[in-house]
Amino acid sequence: MARLEDLPPATAQRLRDLECPTFAATPFVAGPPLARRKVAVVTSAALHPRGDSPFRPGSAEVRLLPATLGAGDLVMSHVSINYDRGGFQRDLDTVYPLRRLADMASAGTIGGLAETHYSVMGSTDPKAMEETADRIAGQCRQEAVDAALLVPV
Template sequence: MVKRLSDMPEIEANHLRRIECPTYEDTPALAGKPLRERRIVLISTAGLHKRGDRPFQPGDGSYRVIPAETAASDLVMSHISVNFDRTGFQQDHNVVFPIDRLRELAAEGVVGSMASVHYSFMGAFPPQAAEPHARHLAGLLKQDGVDAALLVPV
């Protein structure tokens, strides 16, 4: 597994060197209600969408909506990086979008409930491209009563 830019092919390393990484202020951990009372949303960066939905394009910072009842067989991955290994997703979609595991946790009462809709971005986009979409998504999560997110970076 490649872990350093110096170990990567020069063309890929140069591409990554051009990406400006944002700096965030630290946020203290806040106490909240127990997990068994929380409404959980999945947010993945695997470039997933429902079959027939608009695929992701290079540099696309938008997200796709995945209703909670969506069957795994209806999910398509359009993540386009040549460095992205789709093997795990092909064997078990829960690797990049653990919807079945979240359904089980909700059914067992470990979490309060699942959001009615989940979301996927495509990784490898400039962070500033996602900001307006993330702000809009925050409003949707509030409307759905979501109070916890399981972020699944891919």
């Protein structure tokens, strides 16, 4: 699969026409300089450790991914077949950039990396994910995270 303009016309049009959620409020939370921020990743690639049950289509759950998970431990059970998985197969950081962020923490560009990261199913209606958002925000508060990097596929 490829970029939107390279997709089959019907698939690309469906994505262009996709009804997206809108929000009445526009919160904008300030924080410390980037070099002092602790960053967590939220991936919507439906990643989880091998051996755990796959995400079901339409799932609104979140799976907590400890930062200590090895690259070889993760598999992807996203429902969609309309995007490239070759990048994920070659290099996990193409989708879930924990090694890159660890490098940036070592270089002092960011303050650090969270102990826990988060995986959800990207095609699920966000209206069903209020509890999931509560859980992610709650865990981030516990770990004093002050930046969430949202990475779709």
